[in-house]
Amino acid sequence: MIFRQLFDPSSSTYTYLLGDSGEAVLIDPVYEQVPRDLALLQELGLKLVSSLDTHVHADHVTGAWRLRQRCGSAIALSEAAGAAEVDKPLRHGDRINFGQRHLTVRATPGHTSGCLTYVLDDDSMAFTGDSLLIRGCGRTDFQQGSPQQLFASVHEQILTLPPSCLLYPAHDYRGITVTSVAEERRYNPRLGGDVDVGDFTGHMNNLNLPHPKQMAVAVPANLRCGKPEGDAPTDTPDWAPLTLRFSGVWEIEPMGLLEQQKNVQIVDVREAPEFIDRLGHLHGATLVPLSQLTERMGEFDRERPIVAVCRSGVRSAQASVLLTKAGFNKVANLAGGMLRWKIEGYPVESDPA
Structure with missing residues (x-):
């Protein structure tokens, strides 16, 4: 049990x-x-x-x-x-x-x-x-x-x-x-x-x-078993198909990001050499290593959604938490990171952005 x-x-x-x-x-x-x-x-x-x-x-x-x-x-x-x-x-x-x-x-x-x-x-x-x-x-x-x-x-x-x-x-x-x-x-x-x-x-x-x-x-x-009076508030972001993990981080699947790629800010939080290694990076991604993220948040548009990306999804999950705590309310982590993106055959770039 x-x-x-x-x-x-x-x-x-x-x-x-x-x-x-x-x-x-x-x-x-x-x-x-x-x-x-x-x-x-x-x-x-x-x-x-x-x-x-x-x-x-x-x-x-x-x-x-x-x-x-x-x-x-x-x-x-x-x-x-x-x-x-x-x-x-x-x-x-x-x-x-x-x-x-x-x-x-x-x-x-x-x-x-x-x-x-x-x-x-x-x-x-x-x-x-x-x-x-x-x-x-x-x-x-x-x-x-x-x-x-x-x-x-x-x-x-x-x-x-x-x-x-x-x-x-x-x-x-x-x-x-x-x-x-x-x-x-x-x-x-x-x-x-x-x-x-x-x-x-x-x-x-x-x-x-x-x-x-x-x-x-x-x-x-x-006495209504929690049923709200009037319209019930939504608990799911509407800017993309997201999944909430038990860790508290919202995730977006690679296919979901591919469909939304032109509408979001993609923040790659790996180190600079990783950005151009064999995994490459996503088109339009901005390289902001996790160690620099807090001091560079002013570079991001607070009105547009942000998707954080890294090699496996671990560092970018932490980036998602930091961004959310800083007041960004449309944030998601790329599920599986660049490893999964590459395995599923989606396009990448390898030259410096």
Whole structure:
């Protein structure tokens, strides 16, 4: 089974990818991170069959609707949440299949009325959302939350899993990535040890926390499973057919560059001797060695797209990152560099430009 834990720094949200036999699910995807998630799915050769949210989030907008638009994945969420656009309204005991594996749904309300925990088929992993955080738990003071209900949910549905079961929350604000049932039973200061429901209720009713900053935007959007009001923003550059890699770099295929060659600025970031070696260079390319790129960015037109080129695509990927950080918003890396361009038989020049 393929397992990846992904992170959104702006909301401290963890997104989890699980894959098997060419199929995958994503748990708690974030709207702004959908291009990243799609790039990873493509690189791992996985088809997304379902996106699962643990609850209606108040601190970020889900990527569920956006993922469905891009790859046809089903949207799954608790039936109790009452959200629109849901393809699979989930109840306690339901199963979510991917490949030869599955997740079992456990209802764990209390943080919100529609919280779910997803348990892997062999009880080795559980994805707890905000119901149980690492040495903590989600608040219970809005979205039909209840400390008594959350206490029961955690003790009956999560801490009854095998002690070795790894627990993965929807958030952590300290960078901690995983815990276990055994750890939380013993060390969770709110829910572990000898804490009883009275202790827990008294603690939770006196947190006096401000509401999440994004709550007024996130909750209504998540009740639509992330579907925007009005036209959805595009996440793909329209100046050429590009592919986003999981590294965060946009790439253009040799054929795509051949078609766009007259419309872009081609920046070759190799050293001068390489520019005229056996691989040659592209017609119209400007030689700017990577070591000189930062100081020579003023030579480029910020309104025209830039394609960075090198021998294999490694140095030019770094050039793409530097250009993007400098404010150039139409930048791509030539996939495979001059090696692939030459192998595919496209024209080159070998004399100095």
